[in-house]
Amino acid sequence: MLKVFNTMTRQKETFEPMTPGVVTMYVCGPTVYNYIHIGNARSAIAFDTIRRYFEYRGFKVKYVSNFTDVDDKMIKQAKKLGITVPELGDRFIKAFKEDTAALNIEPATVNPRATEHINEIIEFVQDLIDKDYAYPVDGDVYYRAHKFAHYGELSHLKLDDLEEGASQHTADEETARKEDPVDFALWKGAKPGEISWPSPWGAGRPGWHIECSVMSTHYLGDTFDIHAGGEDLVFPHHENEIAQSEAKTGKTFVHYWLHNGFVTVGDENEKMSKSLGNFVTVHDILKTVDAQTLRFFMATTQYRRPIQYSQRNLDTAARNLERLQTAYDNMGYRLKDAEGGHDPKTDQEVRQIVANYMDVMDDDFNVQNGVAEVYEVARLGNVYAERPVVFAGTLSFIRKTLTDLLSVFGVELQEAAELADQDIEDLIAERIAARKNKDFLRSDEIREQLKNQGIILEDTPQGTRWRKGN
């Protein structure tokens, strides 16, 4: 029984999709005015991992993730770069796709852009006005937060408390136009020179929250299973989405709200964000950090926990990954002299580990316990691969189990490369001969020489083998 932690109820709940076997999920994507930072990557990795686990468990997943390609930041950045807003969007959507591909994030079923749904947004806003949940003022349209009875339920905030907080920001002219400081914009009138679309309220652009209400319901229906994003989106973004969507449809918007924790950076353990200026882009990181290591590091931290991004943690992840790859190689090496058939007892042990894996992963995607089971598969595989007699069926079964479980984390193990260099092969042959003659001086010399070329030699009961390394 799969359980997920629902932000709405602050509890783990049994996950029951609306349609058996099918998961509909919407993940808030980035505003595409820059390269994504590692916080964006964390969110994308966390929910990609969750998606992969659903798929591993046999669900079909409809995964929708948007691009916010028009808002104040987009307009500002486009102006700064001297390009249009659509050009800016194109540029960083392309960069997003490159970065996420490097991190082995599965492409979404649909990646809608806000600007592709302007007409629907206008209709949606008009509907809210017709229902008296919204009102136009001087080219803007605002939502009456107080009118929506459930406002604040997701974030567990009270409107009265919000007003106090909002009171610190009442100075700006936008607030002056609102009936109430907690009201939020559905549509923003354009200032001269800004990108805009015609609407019944004049030329303008969508407010931030409305696009997600429109696109999520457009692709997934008025009600869908999972809506996800960073925990900073709980308020106001997701709260406002609920208010908009449920006011319009009169139906429950989303069954399960999932939110990922932050990435922290540096000694202060401080939240990393674009606004704090302490962010690191994936684009830059991947110049020096192995993408798969970063993926493994983030995917094996439970999505609700904070992640401390540090070199030390990355190094540990790299070693862990190497260990798993080595286990895979160790088993692959024995495939050469394995006998046909299976070892039923070992197969059974592997199946037990897989059962444990699903057990812990079913508990709100407890990847830390999940990866512990993966290490157990690796250990078992290493032990098995050292047996004098091994069976190919069992070796393959363990190897496949290892790759299957790891692919949930978005990690792909590599088959050992074939040695293509004749000189190196000759040296290895010479060393084997030297060892037979107990000429260890020469044999160690060759081993050292190859090590300097990045080839590590290992003598096993089945003969000498090599691998790349340092």
Add this chain to the structure above:
RNA sequence: GGUGGUAUAGCCAAGUGGUAAGGCAGAGGUCUGCAAAACCUUCAUCGUCGGUUCGAAUCCGAUUACCACCUCCA
């Protein structure tokens, strides 16, 4: 000020009542001509104080520290 979260070994990190998973690092060992890889063994009483209980990391109260949200942000 309001709300929520976190505090477990050198590091990362599981664990919601019964004598602390896992990984990295460290130590010892097996294997090896020596290595490497692997395997085995070993390494904490759970921020502080108090309470409940036969028994608490796990429940309650207090306290300290850190983080986040209340404003754009994954």
